[in-house]
Amino acid sequence: MPASKSTRMESTTNTRSQILDIAQDLIQRNGVNAMSYADISKAVGIRKASIHYYFPSKEDLVIDLLDRYNEQFYCLLDEIMASPESPKVKLNNYFGLFEETLSSGEQDKACLCGILTAELKTLSTPIVERVTKFYRHNEEYLEQILQSGLETGDFAFAGNPQTMARLIFSLMEGDLLIARADGGVARIQSTIQQMMALIKS
Amino acid sequence: MPASKSTRMESTTNTRSQILDIAQDLIQRNGVNAMSYADISKAVGIRKASIHYYFPSKEDLVIDLLDRYNEQFYCLLDEIMASPESPKVKLNNYFGLFEETLSSGEQDKACLCGILTAELKTLSTPIVERVTKFYRHNEEYLEQILQSGLETGDFAFAGNPQTMARLIFSLMEGDLLIARADGGVARIQSTIQQMMALIKS
DNA sequence: TTTAGTCTATCTACTAGTAGGTAATTAAGA
DNA sequence: TCTTAATTACCTACTAGTAGATAGACTAAA
Numbered sequence: 466m467p468a469s470k471s472t473r474m475e476s477t478t479n480t481r482s483q484i485l486d487i488a489q490d491l492i493q494r495n496g497v498n499a500m501s502y503a504d505i506s507k508a509v510g511i512r513k514a515s516i517h518y519y520f521p522s523k524e525d526l527v528i529d530l531l532d533r534y535n536e537q538f539y540c541l542l543d544e545i546m547a548s549p550e551s552p553k554v555k556l557n558n559y560f561g562l563f564e565e566t567l568s569s570g571e572q573d574k575a576c577l578c579g580i581l582t583a584e585l586k587t588l589s590t591p592i593v594e595r596v597t598k599f600y601r602h603n604e605e606y607l608e609q610i611l612q613s614g615l616e617t618g619d620f621a622f623a624g625n626p627q628t629m630a631r632l633i634f635s636l637m638e639g640d641l642l643i644a645r646a647d648g649g650v651a652r653i654q655s656t657i658q659q660m661m662a663l664i665k666s
Numbered sequence: 667m668p669a670s671k672s673t674r675m676e677s678t679t680n681t682r683s684q685i686l687d688i689a690q691d692l693i694q695r696n697g698v699n700a701m702s703y704a705d706i707s708k709a710v711g712i713r714k715a716s717i718h719y720y721f722p723s724k725e726d727l728v729i730d731l732l733d734r735y736n737e738q739f740y741c742l743l744d745e746i747m748a749s750p751e752s753p754k755v756k757l758n759n760y761f762g763l764f765e766e767t768l769s770s771g772e773q774d775k776a777c778l779c780g781i782l783t784a785e786l787k788t789l790s791t792p793i794v795e796r797v798t799k800f801y802r803h804n805e806e807y808l809e810q811i812l813q814s815g816l817e818t819g820d821f822a823f824a825g826n827p828q829t830m831a832r833l834i835f836s837l838m839e840g841d842l843l844i845a846r847a848d849g850g851v852a853r854i855q856s857t858i859q860q861m862m863a864l865i866k867s
Numbered sequence: 868t869t870t871a872g873t874c875t876a877t878c879t880a881c882t883a884g885t886a887g888g889t890a891a892t893t894a895a896g897a
Numbered sequence: 898t899c900t901t902a903a904t905t906a907c908c909t910a911c912t913a914g915t916a917g918a919t920a921g922a923c924t925a926a927a
Contacts, residue, residue, distance in 0.1 A: 480876080498699035499788045501912065515877055517914065573787055579840075583784030585847045586774060587700040597848045623863040631853065632841070632860050636833065639840020642783045647798045652832065659833050662824040663864050681902080702886065716903055718888065 481519050483509050485530050493566075493574040497527060497584050524589055531595040534577050538562075538599070542606050552614030553665070559610065560657040563637045568650050575645050579638040604630045611664075621666035629664070636660060682720050684710050686731050694767075694775040698728060698785050725790055732796040735778050739763075739800070743807050753815030754866070760811065761858040764838045769851050776846050780839040805831045812865075822867035830865070837861060 487508045491500040502523070506513040520526035545558045566574055578599040585593055607630035614620035622629060636656070644652040688709045692701040703724070707714040721727035746759045767775055779800040786794055808831035815821035823830060837857070845853040 495788045496697065496699060496785050498697060499785065502914085503911075511876090512878060513913090514879080514915080518876065521914085523913065575784065579843075580784050582843045582847055583776065583781050584697050584700065587696045593847070600844060600848050623866075624860045628856050628860045631849070632837065632857050635841035635844050635857060636837045637840070638844060639780075639838070640833070640836035642780075642843075643801060643836050643839060646783055646786045646794070647801050648832070655829050656833050656836060659825045659829045665824075703888085704885075712902095713904060714887090715889080715905080719902065722888085724887065 480509070480511065480515075484516055484519055484526070485533060488526055489530055489534065489577060490570075490574070492527075492530075492580060493577050496580050498587060524592065527588075527592055528595065531577070531581075531592065531599075535595060535599055535602070539602060542602070546606060546609065551619055552610050552617055553619040553661075555610050556607075556614065557657075557661070559607065560637070560660075563641050564650065564653050564657065567641055567644055567653055572649060573645055575642050576638060579642055582638070583642075600634065603634050607633055614664075618666055620664045622664045633660065681710070681712065681716075685717055685720055685727070686734060689727055689731055690735065690778060691771075691775070693728075693731075693781060694778050697781050699788060725793065728789075728793055729796065732778070732782075732793065732800075736796060736800055736803070740803060743803070747807060747810065752820055753811050753818055754820040754862075756811050757808075757815065758858075758862070760808065761838070761861075764842050765851065765854050765858065768842055768845055768854055773850060774846055776843050777839055780843055783839070784843075801835065804835050808834055815865075819867055821865045823865045834861060 484505055487505050488500065491504055491508075502513045502516050505516055509516075516526075520529065541562060542559075545555050548555065548558070550558070563576065566576055578596050581588065581592070581596050585596060588596075604627075608626045611620060611626035611629050611633075615622075615626065640653050640656045644650070644656075685706055688706050689701065692705055692709075703714045703717050706717055710717075717727075721730065742763055743760075746756050749756065749759070751759070764777065767777055779797045782789065782793070782797050786797065789797075805828075809827045812821060812827040812830050812834075816823075816827065841854050841857045845851070845857075
């Protein structure tokens with residue numbers, strides 16, 4: 466691999482990430498099984514065979530997409546965790562990630578992993594592993610926020626932070642999916658507010 | 667429609683409902699877009715073209731399936747509502763419907779409408795209407811249970827019963843989807859328990 | 868410095884298989 | 898004999914994926 470990138474390499478990177486962008490958009494809207502190379506081809510403006518040049522199989526594409534998506538999401542999570550804000554604000558910022566997903570674009574995008582969850586039984590092991598890793602990561606971070614919130618007195622609730630973290634994650638994934646179909650951004654906002662009210666001390 | 671059913675009619679009815687059974691099973695496992703007439707054909711043991719005799723198009727099939735599913739679900743909901751039990755027990759029985767879905771069969775089935783929610787942007791208006799009707803119905807019933815629970819003192823929570831009903835419904839749909847992939851029946855059980863703890867007085 | 872070879876990114880043209888759907892036909896019961 | 902329920906045989910459109918060609922940029926040797 467060369468030390469310095471040529472202009473050629475840059476255009477490659479652009480096409481590659483453009484394909485990933487479009488694929489992610491299509492999956493978040495319609496699901497993996499309703500997304501085809503032909504769709505991507507049309508949207509990117511290259512021929513179908515050229516997509517196979519970058520991603521030999523559809524599975525390769527989805528794996529690379531999930532790796533990119535997870536990395537990006539974990540970065541946002543780390544930013545929230547590293548901030549000097551109170552647990553209450555941190556949790557609100559976490560909720561914001563989900564609200565932003567629905568607010569973006571045509572307001573019809575769900576969480577990438579949320580959509581894949583519904584189609585999980587049609588997906589290969591490497592993909593399933595990455596989706597479940599996403600759950601675990603989210604739930605661990607949430608648990609940390611909840612734990613420190615209990616300590617600072619920001620939060621007060623029955624049960625343990627782990628179970629509560631799982632509940633909150635399930636809630637956000639479910640509400641994002643449903644709000645997209647019925648209620649929109651207003652619904653997810655009021656759900657977030659309600660959830661905060663339930664655990665605030 | 668004849669008043670008395672012939673043996674032929676019975677076999678018709680059987681095949682028809684068998685097709686619906688298999689289709690429902692396949693959708694709850696894999697989603698609509700991963701379910702084909704060929705799959706149903708194999709499972710039922712009739713030719714692909716014979717399915718078109720009962721359901722001219724795939725859309726017809728899904729519509730009829732949703733009408734049957736919703737009717738059945740609303741019956742179960744009515745049973746719960748009509749029972750002389752306390753609001754707390756009623757809510758627990760409502761939660762039981764979701765737990766049973768995951769517990770049944772190979773423990774890999776999600777809520778039919780939950781799965782369709784993820785694929786909603788690929789579905790026609792008549793189908794979308796039926797799915798959103800399912801949400802509304804559930805949320806209305808939940809709201810009633812919560813309202814009467816507040817009155818009896820079974821429940822105590824901040825916010826209004828409507829927002830709480832939506833939150834609980836989103837939670838159950840989300841948790842059913844995720845538990846199927848990670849945590850199984852144990853996860854949904856602990857989520858239910860935790861939710862009960864959050865609103866119990 | 869020219870030239871020959873190599874690499875990248877793309878194309879056209881194709882494959883085998885599957886999708887939903889249709890037309891014509893047949894077996895059997897009322 | 899009419900109706901019902903099923904069949905066979907087919908169609909068109911689309912699926913993921915492959916083969917081979919090519920234009921242009923890079924590289925190394927004559």
